[in-house]
Amino acid sequence: MSSKPHSSIIARPETSLLTAATLALAAFLAVPASFAQTNSQTGSAKTVQEKTPAAQPTAGQQPDLAQSYYHYMLAHEYEELATTSGRPEYATRAIEEYKLALNDDPSSKYLNSGLAELYFRTGHVRDSILAAQEQIKKDPNNLEAHKLLGNIYLRSLGDGQQGSPSDEMLKLAIGEYSKIVSLEPNNVEDRLLLGQLYSFAHDSAHAEEQFAAAKKIDPGSEDTALNMARLYTEQGDAKRAIQVLNDLPEEDKTGKTEFILGSTYDRLKDPKRAIEAYRKSLDLEPDNLDAERALAKALLNDNQLTPALQAYQDIASGDPSDPDAYLRISEIERRQGNYEEALTTLKKAKSLASDSLEISFNEGLLDDALGRYDDAAQIFEKLVADSEHTSGQYSDSEKSNRSLFLERLAIIYGEQNNTDKAIATYQKMAELGGEYVDHAYEAEVDTYRQAHDYDKATQVAREAVAKQPKSRAAKLMLAAQLADNGHVDEGVAMAKSLLNKTPADLEVYRQLANVYTRLRRWKEASEAIDQADQLSSGADDKLYIHFLRGTLFERQKLFTDAENEFRAALAIDPKNTMTLNYLGYMLADHDMKLDEALAMIQKAVELDPQNYAYLDSLGWAYFKLGKYNLAEEDLRKAVERNSTDATVHDHLGELYEKTGRLKLAASQWEESLNEYGHTVAADIDPGDVTKVQKRLDSARVRLAKEGSPLSPAAAKP
Template sequence: MHVRLLTGVLVWSLAPGLWTAPAGAAVGQSQPEEAAAGRAEAYRLFLQGRHLENQGDIEGAVRAYQDAARLDPESGELLAELSSVYARRNRNDEAVAAAREALERDPENQSAHRILGLLFAARASERSGTAEDARLAVRHLEQARETLLSDYNVELTLARLYLQTDAAQSAVDLLEELQKDAPGLSETGMLLARAYEHVGRVGDAVTTLEQVVAGGRPSSRVLRRLAELYGKDGRWSDAVDVYERAVELNPRSARTKRELANALLRADRPARAREVLDELVTLRPNDVYGLYLLSEVELELRNFDAAEAAARRLIEVEPEGMRGALALAEVYSQKREHRRVVEALAPLLENATDRGLRPEQVAGLLGRVGFAYEQLQEYEAASRVYERGVELMPNSLAFGGRLAQAYIDAGRPTDARRVLGGMQEQHRGSLTVTRLEARVLGDEGDIDSGVALLQGALRSRSQQPRAYLVLAAYYGHYERFDEAIDLLESAANRFTDDTSILFRLGAVLEQSGRHMEAESRFRRILDLNPEHAATLNYLGYMLADRGERLDESVMLLERAIEADPYNGAYLDSLGWAYFKLDRLDRAEPLLQQASEQMAWNSVIQDHLGDLMLRLGRYADAIAAWERALAGDGHEVERAAIERKIGEARRQLERQ
């Protein structure tokens, strides 16, 4: 066994006093005796340094290596060994200085390059690390690689640096070569999969990790990464199987259990997801990520009280965080309690700066609060929220479009036009902008110009169903139903299985009084998707309102509510069907709930008034009809409601 000390002139042997000349030197060539004696003493000090370090005498070892380096001034390896001693004791500045001095003596010294590369790589991985640290690490490690046998640590560190410095293809080349030399190493497979992802070869990334998993006993980290890639590809059932293995391998990992629960939820297995999370939060009751996910799972299971409880527990655990408020707001949103959404999120917006919220977080909150105000028909409040959104993100199509829509709904077309004018340059050709411009024209009385604008947009988007829907909605808004029907019939022939086209066509046919044709379109949708909640509601309500096939109507509407149990429109529809069946005890709670949720909806208030009249509760009937008159006025006859109010008052006076 030999320890080789590369001096640039000699290769030292462990046999004392012996040396061999480097390649190209004449064997037996004499050297000055003094130099030979110096090298021999340097070698003795080198061995002494090794011994002292092994005995724990670090300072003694350092002095021995320093003395050896002075005696052999051409040796870079002695200084590289000194650098290694410093590095092993985390004396990194001294290690760098010694390694650099070694390279001054021997620019190709691989030991010095290795130490410098690893030291600079460690610096680059720290928060204070710089791009220059990474560049130097790459330069030195590339030179340290030029050995007959691969240094696994050097190879993997260099691969990580390539990924860090956007040189993913270099990482792929290096790791593919390393995997051929040493197949089956999980760390190599992990990095190679990551490199494949960086260069867009996701399929190869999956295959690589599958091979690692199949090749032996994969680590929990490998399993989690493979499951994550399955999830990104929508293969949630496969992801669940792999996450289950990862949990078995590391049952104490809360993170892995959360990832398993999330995969179960996406794989449409919420009940099993809840089991996993219940176990997690029982063991770790303050696990904020687990509580947030548990609230989401309970919502998926329609356990609204349990979802709210998990959200409130999260707020207790993390009172200054935003996750709990977001989870609670989501519960309220699904329950259509939009006022409570505002109340839950408004404090976050008021203290956004103090909480250190990022702009994208503030934008998300603004979007939720603005939408809640829109659902409450409070368009001025919505516009103020969206104004703040536009100020935060001036080029956002979403905020600009929603602000313009809020202005339109608030009866402020001039302000809407101003916003849209500012969006033209950034979003030229956007169908959203064109739709809103047409609406402004229509509300100002120039309906035909709006039609022309949208027809032009349709000509350039004839392969996009949304372009047909936008123009059809415009026709419908201004009660040009025949044109809407012709357009949608054409679109339905082109996009035969598009449920959005069929639904809009069915709705316009119903609004035109063509009920049989409307029913045909709705039943076509249910053939394609038997659980299409909006269609179940529309068809069920259409039958109930006409007093036809009321038992079927109830069945359809109950299915709609099963999918969306707090939807006020659906609750009103089912309540109206029960009213038509004269099952007033079943109708009342449904119509009351719908009335409270959608106080601005004139039709719903009219329905409740009719129920109260039938029950002989005349004062309640009058109050409901007065709300109908104060509401949006859609699809009601004011004169008819006023007559009903008059009759109820006369009945009230007789009591």
């Protein structure tokens, strides 16, 4: 026996491989098909031919099993060398040796299968297919040949254009696995694979049939349940997917099952059950960072800020290089009002992903929240510039991002009282086309209204209709503007002209309800809401009906009825910020259920911390509770964000008066009356104007008695 190193084996393969063949004789004796079987009693090798006659290569000629095995072992060794060295010539030699082995034993299924598989492993796919097909011609029920063909077709699915599956290969793979399933019908893995292929071919009925068969074979198979759940989810039946997963016995569920359950509940917007499933997934696989991330996200989506913060802090601790964890921590800190802490955390995220658009976006939000409007504007100006394409062509995701950047920049310009820049920014949004056009025009109208320039607001609404004559949204916006500006009949007629006895009438009746409520035409408003209610079907539609009725009752000072409607809306969506703020403010303004009112408004501010109206409501609730320091902080923020709202100035005036700063109070009431003087009648409750005037008159008298008159600049008639 040669004692030379392995390199000599490569130099003279025939000699060394023959030695290897001799040493591997025991393995040969165990080889299936026509090679050999071991006689356990005598220890001698008897050929299979002694029991079953082999196919004759030529008349009267017997297979040479020893020589066949010799070439097989050479083929095996060459194959190993090809694998370890990566040299293709060894693969070629392996194929040649397989052919020589088959010359000595042509009927061997084992050798035929081995050669076909070797062709496949060495990239000779066509030869592999032909070899397997040849075996199937000889034996249509050759399971190994069908599996090889199926495997080849399966691996070739990605050869279609642009990465899409090849229809022909998919059809061939389905054909082979259908045959495989018929040959071994109780094999769960085969059933699942065939079901997946059918699913890939969008043949849901046959896919479900195979998954059901697999489930019947093994009712506790997690793989089967996961495949069925995926199929139902693709069909849009998430509830059925959940049922399949929940039907699995608890002992058969793994962390993967619970994770998929959580993601499916997320699809259904059921954060409570999603959180429960993700927690179970983590219990089963404590080190699964994906499950922990999903749990943290679900907690954040459910507005459970404290546990979400803890979860993201755990993620950051486990993976300090994860910028998303720091980004979410910063977001939560911002929503909790801890702006400086949020900014510090965000800098950690930025150090890990300096080119992240989302991180830059959140940095701008933080600067805005801190009142650093110039810094915030600079960030969003850069985001807008970087997202601009000179061609004007954008993908859907690019449009979505750019619209967010433009909208936030326009809002900051509005906070800086720079109406012209805000309008120009919204006009850039309209250039994105489609749904962004209506949104841009609506925002322009709101911006002009906030600046009390109602004529320009109406002009923009008319322009929107002229440029989009088929847009119902534009016509309804113009109708509302006309009604507010004293052209009531024209506005109402325009809205009614859009009624056509279709489900689209829902939006028309909603707008009519708003118009009539603002005009204090209570009966007509109620009738419009009733009509809208009849056309409402989904939860969101019903929520808005309750909100409209609540607003109508509140404007009539029917506060109990209004509260009932607002609570009905919150029962549908407890996180609806519009309803939370409206009900919270109404209760606080009338000294009712102050603690609950505060909690509602706090929740609204958490969800939309830059909304000046919500900040004003929060400050007013604190004021009613006697927490004047907290009240002043939020009321001042509200005035900074919108200096044209008369109510905000009035509230800050009352706070100054209560804390002994009468001169500042009088100045705020003068600002309030000034803004009331420029506000459209539909936005004013005449009783509020009278109250502010009385407060100002009383303050002037008291200041005069104290010898502290208002400064000439501040003292306006």
